[in-house]
Amino acid sequence: MSGLHLKDLSKRFGNFTAVDDVELTVPHGTFVCMLGPSGCGKTTLLRMIAGLEEPSAGSVVLDDEDLTPVPTHKRNFGMVFQSLALFPHLTVGENIAYPLRIRGIDKDKRRKRVEELLALVHLPDYAARPVSKLSGGQRQRVAIARALALSPRLFLLDEPLSALDAKLREAMQVELRQLQQKLGITTIVVTHDQREAMTMADLVVVMGEGRIRQAASPMEIYRKPADAFVADFIGSTNLLEVEADSVGRAVFLGQPIAGLSLPEGMAKGLVSIRPENVHLTENTNGAIRGRVTFIRDLGGTIETFVEAGGTIIVAVTTPRERSNVEAGAEVGVTLPAESCVVLQQ
Amino acid sequence: MRREPPRTIADYAPLAFPAIMLIVFFVVPFSTMIAVSFFRRQQGGFYTPDFVIDNYGRFLSAFFGGVLGFSLALAIMVAVICVGIAFPFTYLLTKTSRRVQIVWLVCLLSVLSLSEVIIGFAWSTLLSRTAGITNLLVAAGLMSEPQALLPGFGAVLTGMVYQALPYTILMLYPALVRLDTTLLEAARTLGASPLRGFINIIVPTLRNTIIATLIMVFVFALGSYLLPQILGRPQHWTLSVLITDQAIYQSNMPFAAAMAVFLVLISLALVGLTLLAGGRREATA
Numbered sequence: 260m261s262g263l264h265l266k267d268l269s270k271r272f273g274n275f276t277a278v279d280d281v282e283l284t285v286p287h288g289t290f291v292c293m294l295g296p297s298g299c300g301k302t303t304l305l306r307m308i309a310g311l312e313e314p315s316a317g318s319v320v321l322d323d324e325d326l327t328p329v330p331t332h333k334r335n336f337g338m339v340f341q342s343l344a345l346f347p348h349l350t351v352g353e354n355i356a357y358p359l360r361i362r363g364i365d366k367d368k369r370r371k372r373v374e375e376l377l378a379l380v381h382l383p384d385y386a387a388r389p390v391s392k393l394s395g396g397q398r399q400r401v402a403i404a405r406a407l408a409l410s411p412r413l414f415l416l417d418e419p420l421s422a423l424d425a426k427l428r429e430a431m432q433v434e435l436r437q438l439q440q441k442l443g444i445t446t447i448v449v450t451h452d453q454r455e456a457m458t459m460a461d462l463v464v465v466m467g468e469g470r471i472r473q474a475a476s477p478m479e480i481y482r483k484p485a486d487a488f489v490a491d492f493i494g495s496t497n498l499l500e501v502e503a504d505s506v507g508r509a510v511f512l513g514q515p516i517a518g519l520s521l522p523e524g525m526a527k528g529l530v531s532i533r534p535e536n537v538h539l540t541e542n543t544n545g546a547i548r549g550r551v552t553f554i555r556d557l558g559g560t561i562e563t564f565v566e567a568g569g570t571i572i573v574a575v576t577t578p579r580e581r582s583n584v585e586a587g588a589e590v591g592v593t594l595p596a597e598s599c600v601v602l603q604q
Numbered sequence: 605m606r607r608e609p610p611r612t613i614a615d616y617a618p619l620a621f622p623a624i625m626l627i628v629f630f631v632v633p634f635s636t637m638i639a640v641s642f643f644r645r646q647q648g649g650f651y652t653p654d655f656v657i658d659n660y661g662r663f664l665s666a667f668f669g670g671v672l673g674f675s676l677a678l679a680i681m682v683a684v685i686c687v688g689i690a691f692p693f694t695y696l697l698t699k700t701s702r703r704v705q706i707v708w709l710v711c712l713l714s715v716l717s718l719s720e721v722i723i724g725f726a727w728s729t730l731l732s733r734t735a736g737i738t739n740l741l742v743a744a745g746l747m748s749e750p751q752a753l754l755p756g757f758g759a760v761l762t763g764m765v766y767q768a769l770p771y772t773i774l775m776l777y778p779a780l781v782r783l784d785t786t787l788l789e790a791a792r793t794l795g796a797s798p799l800r801g802f803i804n805i806i807v808p809t810l811r812n813t814i815i816a817t818l819i820m821v822f823v824f825a826l827g828s829y830l831l832p833q834i835l836g837r838p839q840h841w842t843l844s845v846l847i848t849d850q851a852i853y854q855s856n857m858p859f860a861a862a863m864a865v866f867l868v869l870i871s872l873a874l875v876g877l878t879l880l881a882g883g884r885r886e887a888t889a
Contacts, residue, residue, distance in 0.1 A: 330797075344784065358795050362795060
């Protein structure tokens with residue numbers, strides 16, 4: 260089987276299990292984002308793929324070759340570290356040429372390759388500059404160019420954009436994605452920023468407590484989260500406790516949700532619905548009754564907080580479709596069944 | 605952090621204490637020594653104020669030139685060997701657990717509590733024929749009969765390296781403990797073996813620390829005057845030994861002072877050259 264295959268990969272530090280039995284297949288040319296809160300094991304998983312951390316169990320297989328016993332320096336993976344780890348005593352050009360120098364590639368070819376890579380990351384004519392004279396975004400690009408110097412089999416990035424300010428980060432996300440598509444290289448990025456993952460990834464791997472909670476395309480993760488953890492972590496969501504009535508319909512606060520039924524045998528469950536899919540009506544007939552507690556007008560969008568039976572439901576609308584409600588008003592909340600995802604409680 | 609530049613005399617007040625200390629304990633004694641080095645020696649004991657350069661003139665002989673060369677070479681060797689041993693050792697030490705590090709550092713600090721005299725006599729026992737380490741080698745069947753390893757150059761070098769090593773490690777430790785570990789990991793992902801990454805990346809990154817440590821150990825070793833006498837033959841005596849000899853046993857203060865001033869000037873010149881060479885490499889890098 261071609262591509263990267265993680266087989267039952269685990270890592271334990273003493274009593275603590277950082278990565279627990281991870282199984283994942285990544286086809287060639289895929290852009291993967293490992294997403295999760297801090298301490299979920301995503302960085303440890305990346306370090307095991309790179310060979311910087313020895314797995315307690317399981318194996319890392321690339322194109323049917325078991326890489327688990329292969330030391331880091333013989334794997335030919337490019338890696339960008341969170342700290343970037345640029346060598347402070349070398350210039351930009353020398354940093355990028357370092358892997359080429361180690362392979363004994365001659366000077367002219369090295370210089371040509373450095374120019375090529377600097378053009379790729381939009382930093383032409385920077386070769387002679389000392390690393391210490393670069394801005395954050397430029398250092399980022401140099402680290403990327405250095406990691407790509409040997410045309411690696413895998414491109415690994417550990418929270419690469421976390422040190423940049425928000426605006427630059429968004430620009431770099433787009434640039435990184437375009438670069439990956441141009442080179443067609445299998446790329447794995449570790450991040451805790453779900454917007455970053457949604458922007459760049461073909462495949463989002465959501466991790467929690469050392470396990471993979473869901474691995475799917477960004478849209479599927481967003482629309483069909485596998486469990487409450489994923490639903491809550493990706494974007495914002497309303498998680499509502501529902502019960503099944505005698506015919507299996509989902510009932511929230513005594514009000515059946517039209518067209519939504521719980522799977523057979525499930526008496527209680529959670530319904531996840533994104534705020535932009537929640538509708539508010541002034542007519543409370545056939546809707547969940549609630550009271551508006553707070554309105555946050557962000558200009559582009561308006562968030563309306565509705566309290567119903569002790570639960571806060573958030574609805575997001577654009578100003579154009581804004582219903583004319585004030586804080587304190589009684590409203591009806593309707594939940595379209597096609598936007599609801601039923602989850603195990 | 606930005607600070608206001610000092611404006612009034614009162615702003616300089618905090619400098620007064622260190623300045624007084626420096627003047628009383630360094631500038632005054634050192635000036636006295638420079639002055640004495642130009643005085644005329646009185647046969648039979650003392651010296652009279654004068655301005656003669658005989659003391660320096662006497663110094664320009666093959667004998668003193670040889671001793672000076674030997675002293676400098678010995679100090680350089682001690683510095684290089686100490687850093688050569690201490691750098692990899694300290695690097696590996698920083699990779700161990702906190703508890704192991706503390707035990708090692710406490711042991712090293714305890715070596716500092718030994719005086720030069722104790723170190724000298726301990727090594728003269730360890731290297732002797734009757735009670736030395738060669739007896740262990742004989743017992744292990746590696747040697748046929750015990751040998752005396754002193755007096756000799758090897759014994760002097762061993763003793764001085766032993767004495768300077770804890771200082772070297774303590775000087776390298778803070779820099780190595782703060783070193784960004786991802787630098788070596790980055791080198792490994794770029795295809796460098798751990799050893800190659802260490803030589804290519806870790807050593808050059810800490811070049812300034814290494815140079816500073818070399819200079820410190822060099823100066824430290826230059827002042828050693830007991831170990832060469834206890835562990836070496838007269839041809840292994842350093843300039844510091846001769847200065848002591850002139851000052852205390854020959855009662856020739858002016859000549860001893862002249863030698864001391866000369867030694868300080870030569871050391872300063874060497875340190876300056878090292879810094880200059882380091883600075884130039886930085887500029888071209």
